[in-house]
Amino acid sequence: MKASQYQAQHFLWSVQDGVGTLTLNRPERKNPLTFESYAEMRDLFRGLAQAEDCKVAVLSGAGGNFSSGGDVHEIIGPLTRMAMPELLAFTHMTGDLVKAIRACPQPIIAALDGVCAGAGAILAMASDIRLATARTKTAFLFTRVGLAGCDMGACAILPRLIGQGRASELLFTGRTMTAEEGERWGFHNRLVEPEALMDAARELALSLAAGPTFAHGMTKTQLNVEWDMGLDAAIEAEAQAQAICMQTADFRRAYEAFAAKRAPVFEGN
Structure with missing residues (x-):
């Protein structure tokens, strides 16, 4: 769409x-x-x-x-x-x-x-x-x-x-x-x-x-699903969500920009 x-x-x-x-x-x-x-x-x-x-x-x-x-x-x-x-x-x-x-x-x-x-x-x-x-x-x-x-x-x-x-x-x-x-x-x-x-x-x-839109979507998902979770389940869900985000190109872009002392340009993937 x-x-x-x-x-x-x-x-x-x-x-x-x-x-x-x-x-x-x-x-x-x-x-x-x-x-x-x-x-x-x-x-x-x-x-x-x-x-x-x-x-x-x-x-x-x-x-x-x-x-x-x-x-x-x-x-x-x-x-x-x-x-x-x-x-x-x-x-x-x-x-x-x-x-x-x-x-x-x-x-x-x-x-x-x-x-x-x-x-x-x-x-x-x-x-x-x-x-x-x-x-x-x-x-x-x-x-x-x-x-x-x-x-x-x-x-x-x-x-x-x-x-x-x-x-x-x-x-x-x-x-x-x-x-x-x-x-x-x-x-x-x-x-x-x-x-x-x-x-x-x-x-x-x-x-x-302009931010990491895939990660924003993950944040919104966790804000929704953690309403019904206990603390242990929420921490586990966030661990899995963050590990997924660590595989994105935006995570790598942010690191490379930090190392080069420039602002990151996120592309949402």
Whole structure:
């Protein structure tokens, strides 16, 4: 798959210098998600595992907001009229989107501004790194629409990011987490000015794309699989993973560059 050749139908997508940028692009509605955009994002992230021309991806939203979550009229309304098999097919699809984000080897950077709510907050949560602005407002507001907070992996992932107590509060109440809280609690990696958000995200993405991308994929894999491991199993898994990385050409390139007193140029293999 050539990620740069992919023509998105329900959001904007471009690839430049190894960095893919996905922009939710319904700014007049604060970039809500639809059945179609859920499915297309799931398929795109699944395909990125075979995309050698995309080494990092940035998630963003147009018009000063990230995403307001599932569209009230195009998703929530129809869901109230569905039978259980259809509802389960939908919740499996949305969960598969998070699985695809976590499973793709590329680091995913979420560039967050303004509203980041519901499934939008889940997309941010599922990403590897989150940059935000002071006006970012994040809310896991499922209880506000009569649903449980356990949506799309929230009860598994959010406590690992911000702690059990803070995650419980957000998931039970559906209240907004301010940008300052998000940074202090470890949800946001850092806050930047709104006008500098995309430049900061791209700068970080380019720095990661210039790194040892095979090794980055290994890091992401271990971050995922070690959730369910004891310490001994995790150390053994990392020993095997690191031994594999030691066989890569990038490892040799780094050594040769160090010996020659120059910066290494990684090629991802």
